Amino acid sequence: MKITSIITMAPITILASLPRSVLSLAFTVNSRTNTSRINAAKFILRNRPVPVAAIGNRSQLFSTKATTVDDSKTSEENVPSTKPQKTRNRRILSGVQPTGSLHLGNYLGAIRQWVDFQDRETEPFVDDDGVLVKTENYFCVVDLHAITMPHDPKELEESTLSSAALYLAAGIDPTKSKVFVQSHVSAHTELSWLLNCVTPMNWLERMIQFKDKARKAGSTESVGVGLFTYPILMAADILLYQADRVPVGEDQRQHLELARDIVRRFHDLYCKGNAFKKRCKKAGIPTYRTFTEPEAMIVSEGSARVMSLTDGKSKMSKSDKDDNSRINVLDPPKVIRDKIKKCKTDAFKGIEWDNPERPEATNLLDIYAAVQPNRSREDIIEEVKDLNWGEFKQLLADAIVKHLEPIQLKYKEVREDEEYLMGVLRNGASAANEVASATLNAARVAMGFTAYPAER
Ligand code: TYM
Numbered sequence: 001m002k003i004t005s006i007i008t009m010a011p012i013t014i015l016a017s018l019p020r021s022v023l024s025l026a027f028t029v030n031s032r033t034n035t036s037r038i039n040a041a042k043f044i045l046r047n048r049p050v051p052v053a054a055i056g057n058r059s060q061l062f063s064t065k066a067t068t069v070d071d072s073k074t075s076e077e078n079v080p081s082t083k084p085q086k087t088r089n090r091r092i093l094s095g096v097q098p099t100g101s102l103h104l105g106n107y108l109g110a111i112r113q114w115v116d117f118q119d120r121e122t123e124p125f126v127d128d129d130g131v132l133v134k135t136e137n138y139f140c141v142v143d144l145h146a147i148t149m150p151h152d153p154k155e156l157e158e159s160t161l162s163s164a165a166l167y168l169a170a171g172i173d174p175t176k177s178k179v180f181v182q183s184h185v186s187a188h189t190e191l192s193w194l195l196n197c198v199t200p201m202n203w204l205e206r207m208i209q210f211k212d213k214a215r216k217a218g219s220t221e222s223v224g225v226g227l228f229t230y231p232i233l234m235a236a237d238i239l240l241y242q243a244d245r246v247p248v249g250e251d252q253r254q255h256l257e258l259a260r261d262i263v264r265r266f267h268d269l270y271c272k273g274n275a276f277k278k279r280c281k282k283a284g285i286p287t288y289r290t291f292t293e294p295e296a297m298i299v300s301e302g303s304a305r306v307m308s309l310t311d312g313k314s315k316m317s318k319s320d321k322d323d324n325s326r327i328n329v330l331d332p333p334k335v336i337r338d339k340i341k342k343c344k345t346d347a348f349k350g351i352e353w354d355n356p357e358r359p360e361a362t363n364l365l366d367i368y369a370a371v372q373p374n375r376s377r378e379d380i381i382e383e384v385k386d387l388n389w390g391e392f393k394q395l396l397a398d399a400i401v402k403h404l405e406p407i408q409l410k411y412k413e414v415r416e417d418e419e420y421l422m423g424v425l426r427n428g429a430s431a432a433n434e435v436a437s438a439t440l441n442a443a444r445v446a447m448g449f450t451a452y453p454a455e456r
Contacts, residue, residue, distance in 0.1 A: 086131040091292075091435075092117060093243035095142035095182065097318070098156070098163040099149070103326040104400075105316040107170060108303035108370045109249030114139055115171035117247060117297070122176045137177035138241050138432060139167055144182050144189065144233060148226040149213065149319070165421055166329060169411035180428030182237065187436035191236040192229075194443055198266050199232050199258075207231055208254055216319065235259035240436040242292040250304040251315060256296040263291045270446040283445040290442045302366025309343035312359030330408060333401045340397040351384045351392050353377070368396050371403035 094114055096106050114137070124134045141163045146156060160181055167179055182188050204210065210228055217223045226233075234255050238246055239262075246256055270276065271289045280287045298304050306316045308325040316326045324339050331339070344360050352358065353365050369380055384392050414421060 086129075088127075088131050088133050089242075090133050090135045090245070091138065091241050091243045092135065092245050092247065092297075093138040093140070093238055093241045093294075094247050095140040095145075095237060096163060097145045098141050098143055098159040099146045099151070099318045100159065101318075101328040101330055102163060102166055103306075103316055103318060103328050104367065105249065105306035105326070106318075107329050108306055108367075109299065110247060111167060111170045111172075112303075113247040113297065113299050114167075114177070118173060118177050119171070138180070138243070138428075138435075139172055139177055140180050140182045140185075140237065140428075140432070141167070142182045142234075142237065145230060148224065148230045149217075161421065162330075162415065164425060165411055165415040166407075168414045168421075168424065169407050170329075174424045174427065178428040178431045179424050180432045181425055184425070184429040185240075185432045185436050187240055187433070187440040188233065188236055191240055191436075191440050191443060192233040194447060195232045195236055195239075195262055195266070196229055198269065199235075199262055203258060203261065204228055204231060206254075207258070209251065213319065231255045231258050232262070235262045238294045239263065239291040240439045241432070242435070242439060243294050244292055245297045246294050247297040249306075250298055253296050253298065256294060260293050263293050266290060266443075266446070270448075276446065279445050279448065283441070283451060285442055285445060288442075290439070290446045301370070302362070303370045306367065306370075307359065307363040309339060311344065312361075312363045327400060329404060330411065331404075333405075336401050336404070337397045340393050340400070343393075345389045345393075349388075350386055351389075353381060364392070364396055368392075368399055371399045 092114075094110060096102060096110060102111070118137050122135050122137065124132060127133050141160050143156065143160045146159070164179055164181065168174070172179055210230070213227060214223050217227075234252075235258060238256075238259050246252075248256065267289045277287050308314050308316050308320060309327070310320075310322060310325040314320075318326070320326065324342055327336055327339060343364070346358055346360055348355075348358055348361070351361055351365065353362055355361065365380065365384070368384070369375065369377060372380070384395070387395075
């Protein structure tokens with residue numbers, strides 16, 4: 001068997017049993033997955049004398065040799081004396097609004113990225129500073145966001161559960177990632193209020209998405225205040241989990257910037273000086289800064305911004321009244337074919353990418369490439385460059401249907417198994433509540449709230 005195969009397939013405990021020289025040789029295999037696997041194996045090696053045979057699985061590995069800190073920062077206080085024992089919890093958080101059904105933009109711009117990340121990067125690794133990094137993924141269905149626009153209470157529950165089922169059908173694995181419903185963790189609304197009082201109004205007035213949605217709604221009389229303050233709720237969603245990275249589509253970049261600004265302002269206002277330290281000491285919590293500054297993770301190719309089927313210059317969106325403007329992930333094959341048949345094209349000959357005068361061609365090619373992730377751009381352009389629109393549309397519809405089919409089948413299975421779905425959401429909410437309530441408590445202490453009266 002080749003060494004590359006051993007590194008990719010063997011359990012880490014087996015890797016750790018290889019001689020050091022073999023591991024070092026394996027390090028020359030330049031793949032991210034392999035590097036993290038080798039790093040994990042090196043970590044075990046460095047931390048013997050725990051016999052390799054005694055380490056049955058990953059959770060045992062970390063509970064025997066490393067102390068897991070409860071928040072995302074590395075701290076001397078949290079590290080046992082033998083080296084190298086520092087650990088850091090890296091957290092990933094993201095969510096989709098359960099407004100109507102999720103579309104290709106949500107799937108390609110966000111959910112598929114979550115799955116890629118989960119599958120590629122959840123395994124623990126030792127970073128360049130010798131710190132053992134453990135990744136936790138949290139994916140929530142942000143139902144509190146879904147009521148920022150008029151909604152139908154009869155539909156909210158089903159669209160929330162349907163979105164959760166779709167996360168799982170798309171490949172989110174509850175053994176590697178927590179899946180939960182935002183409104184099941186009340187810390188979101190409470191932190192949101194605290195941050196409302198920290199965020200200047202004019203920061204929100206700059207938010208493009210608010211301006212856009214308010215304009216579409218007609219006048220500010222017909223939109224709730226929640227639509228205006230919604231980016232603060234989104235900041236609370238992220239900050240509660242000390243999330244370092246937030247995988248989203250391009251349209252959420254500005255909201256992520258706002259979340260970072262809120263973190264800095266909060267720390268400037270409340271997390272400085274002896275008074276802060278005293279409050280923390282009294283509350284029995286470490287004197288860390290309260291929140292982690294999150295970073296946006298945005299896919300680099302065309303899927304960061306999937307455009308409408310009826311206008312290649314505007315984003316595919318749930319709020320577009322015309323259902324033909326988007327492909328919903330659960331659209332049946334016939335509906336997908338009809339939508340593609342009707343979608344906007346142009347009068348140019350052939351199909352080409354990146355011609356600024358042909359936004360529809362670029363968008364449809366981006367989609368075509370995104371649903372065939374194993375093909376190169378060159379290969380695709382070679383195939384389609386001389387086709388007419390009718391021929392290309394046929395190929396495109398086939399490719400979308402083929403890509404979505406397994407997800408739709410899996411969705412049906414998950415959605416019909418209510419007990420399983422509820423179990424996943426219960427576990428997810430329980431884990432989320434634990435992390436979120438610790439952060440909320442730290443924020444309350446930083447701001448100077450009195451503690452809940454203890455029993456005498
Ligand atoms: P939402 O529900 O509008 O969209 C969910 C995710 O899908 C991405 N997305 C797109 N990506 C590419 N092309 C498109 N046409 C497209 N349309 C949507 C979005 O960028 C997003 O990643 N405020 C957020 C939800 C949210 C959230 C959070 C996200 C609430 N709290 C915390 C991350 C972390 C929203 O309305 O996304």
